[in-house]
Amino acid sequence: MKWLRLFSANFRKEYIELKRYLPNTIALVFTFYIIFLAAFFGIMFIGDPASFDMNVQYSIVSVVFWSLTMMTMNFIGFSVITEATRGTLEQIYMSPMGVWKIMLTRIIAQFGLQFVVMVLLLFGAMLTSGQWLSLNPMTTIPIMILTMASMVGISFMIAGLAIIVKQIQAFLQIFQFVLMGLVFVPLTAVPFLAFAPFVKGVNMVRTVMMDDLTLGQLPLADYGVLVLNSVVYLILGIVVFHYCEKIAMKKGLLGQY
Amino acid sequence: MEKVIDVRGISKVYEKRKTKEKIHAVRDVSFHVNRGEVLGLLGPNGAGKTSTIKMLCGLLETDAGSIYINGLDIGKKRLKALEHISAVLEGNRNLYWRLTVRENLEYFAGNRGYSRKEVSDQAYKLIEQFGLKEKENELVNGLSRGMQQKLAIAVALLANTDVILLDEPTLGLDVEVSYELRNILKTIVKEEKRTIIISSHDMPVVQELCDRTIIINKGEVVIDDRVENLLKLFETRAYSIKLGEKLSAAQENKLLSRFPLSTYKASSHETIVEVNLEHGQDIYELFDLLKEEGTMVESIDRITIDFEQVFIRIVKGGKANEMAPLILC
Numbered sequence: 001m002k003w004l005r006l007f008s009a010n011f012r013k014e015y016i017e018l019k020r021y022l023p024n025t026i027a028l029v030f031t032f033y034i035i036f037l038a039a040f041f042g043i044m045f046i047g048d049p050a051s052f053d054m055n056v057q058y059s060i061v062s063v064v065f066w067s068l069t070m071m072t073m074n075f076i077g078f079s080v081i082t083e084a085t086r087g088t089l090e091q092i093y094m095s096p097m098g099v100w101k102i103m104l105t106r107i108i109a110q111f112g113l114q115f116v117v118m119v120l121l122l123f124g125a126m127l128t129s130g131q132w133l134s135l136n137p138m139t140t141i142p143i144m145i146l147t148m149a150s151m152v153g154i155s156f157m158i159a160g161l162a163i164i165v166k167q168i169q170a171f172l173q174i175f176q177f178v179l180m181g182l183v184f185v186p187l188t189a190v191p192f193l194a195f196a197p198f199v200k201g202v203n204m205v206r207t208v209m210m211d212d213l214t215l216g217q218l219p220l221a222d223y224g225v226l227v228l229n230s231v232v233y234l235i236l237g238i239v240v241f242h243y244c245e246k247i248a249m250k251k252g253l254l255g256q257y
Numbered sequence: 258m259e260k261v262i263d264v265r266g267i268s269k270v271y272e273k274r275k276t277k278e279k280i281h282a283v284r285d286v287s288f289h290v291n292r293g294e295v296l297g298l299l300g301p302n303g304a305g306k307t308s309t310i311k312m313l314c315g316l317l318e319t320d321a322g323s324i325y326i327n328g329l330d331i332g333k334k335r336l337k338a339l340e341h342i343s344a345v346l347e348g349n350r351n352l353y354w355r356l357t358v359r360e361n362l363e364y365f366a367g368n369r370g371y372s373r374k375e376v377s378d379q380a381y382k383l384i385e386q387f388g389l390k391e392k393e394n395e396l397v398n399g400l401s402r403g404m405q406q407k408l409a410i411a412v413a414l415l416a417n418t419d420v421i422l423l424d425e426p427t428l429g430l431d432v433e434v435s436y437e438l439r440n441i442l443k444t445i446v447k448e449e450k451r452t453i454i455i456s457s458h459d460m461p462v463v464q465e466l467c468d469r470t471i472i473i474n475k476g477e478v479v480i481d482d483r484v485e486n487l488l489k490l491f492e493t494r495a496y497s498i499k500l501g502e503k504l505s506a507a508q509e510n511k512l513l514s515r516f517p518l519s520t521y522k523a524s525s526h527e528t529i530v531e532v533n534l535e536h537g538q539d540i541y542e543l544f545d546l547l548k549e550e551g552t553m554v555e556s557i558d559r560i561t562i563d564f565e566q567v568f569i570r571i572v573k574g575g576k577a578n579e580m581a582p583l584i585l586c
Binding site for chain 2: 002086088097254
């Protein structure tokens with residue numbers, strides 16, 4: 001029950017802040033839309049006309065997922081930095097619920113809210129390009145939930161790092177391009193990236209959306225890699241976060257910026 | 258008396274990043290706070306107050322010693338112990354500036370596992386009590402410093418904990434708001450019967466609100482006593498006597514030889530003698546001296562020491578019963 005109340009409080013806070021920073025959110029979505037348009041026109045004018053449809057669909061899914069991963073994962077890093085600057089980080093550290101739970105509920109809330117934004121972007125991109133992807137929620141949502149677990153893990157690592165280092169804005173700026181690489185590069189070209197966080201999941205969702213597949217039509221081995229990937233990164237993320245927390249409490253870094 | 262907070266021999270050492278020099282912020286500090294007691298934690302800047310407060314609220318690990326909150330070791334059962342503590346930390350940095358007054362109250366309560374419905378009545382009561390009714394739906398970044406501080410205290414109270422830590426609650430507030438906040442805190446202390454630790458440089462706050470005071474200097478507890486005992490410790494038999502006319506040279510010489518710690522100040526508009534008497538009956542000798550030449554006495558005031566002076570003397574290692582500086586209370 002306390003978990004639910006915690007989630008409700010943090011979802012509400014994220015929603016209110018998203019509304020109050022609406023111009024910011026709109027600008028961000030618009031930026032992603034422009035990036036998609038750049039990719040779309042690039043494919044149209046210099047791409048191979050034979051694979052035009054496939055390339056456009058590939059870029060739609062990739063841009064949408066890049067926006068989702070970036071807004072969710074970088075969010076927590078910036079959130080910790082902002083809280084440390086304002087001093088509220090110490091306040092949330094005084095919650096008897098535990099900060100990792102607060103962070104987790106915030107990441108989930110943020111993922112949920114950004115998911116809505118992502119759907120809007122997806123429809124905008126599909127409408128512009130005239131390319132319609134399969135949006136079977138029964139197939140995509142279970143894969144996305146598992147994919148999200150590894151994103152949560154990386155978010156925790158970023159949060160932990162931010163608690164100790166604080167000034168990681170430059171890293172987060174670069175990190176968005178790393179995320180771009182992970183989302184855009186096809187697994188067929190770099191197969192070992194399947195073990196990188198969320199890449200397998202994004203690849204599976206992309207295949208499902210582009211080829212209109214159901215859950216049963218995907219190889220079992222893909223699920224194995226996806227589950228393993230999600231569990232490992234989630235646990236690793238929480239362990240790293242707790243370790244960073246321990247260092248911060250030992251050295252008195254929570255209130256510093 | 259039941260101990261709500263029990264601090265046993267805590268120490269904290271920081272290491273400078275570049276030079277690796279070790280700084281002992283807190284050294285073997287022990288004290289306890291009983292249920293319903295209001296404790297003042299005082300000390301000059303860099304004395305180790307904030308480190309002590311942060312260790313008490315589990316934001317900083319101790320290097321040695323333990324802290325028990327309602328019998329729970331904060332080092333071992335941190336989250337369980339935090340159920341009993343809330344705090345307003347130094348500065349105006351305890352709130353979300355993009356949320357309204359009510360949203361802040363509800364959010365922090367939610368972070369402790371309370372639903373909005375559960376805290377609704379209490380939140381309303383606190384908004385009223387702190388005079389924030391008109392600002393209830395305003396964003397925190399639009400509030401004055403004083404209102405933000407009131408809200409931060411209201412947030413701590415809404416947590417409904419046994420222990421509340423207030424780090425510099427009146428810092429940076431103007432005289433009027435500071436006075437208003439002091440009165441609110443006084444009411445809370447009286448009505449709520451919670452265990453409160455106040456760390457402050459604002460001596461009237463400590464003198465008015467605290468039952469007991471701990472003074473920390475250079476990371477060590479210098480004194481731990483009740484406020485009235487500390488005032489008594491430095492109590493003097495010092496008087497300021499306003500005379501109707503100037504003393505003669507002979508009178509002045511006699512005065513300074515009999516009462517060497519006395520001062521005599523004569524100006525065109527007033528003549529004042531300040532004396533510190535060793536024994537109560539010495540005052541008759543002083544009157545005899547004045548009577549010799551029929552010097553008129555206009556007024557006699559006892560020079561009392563206030564808590565600020567007590568604090569300064571303790572920190573500077575002053576001795577008890579020394580003559581107080583020239584402040585009339």
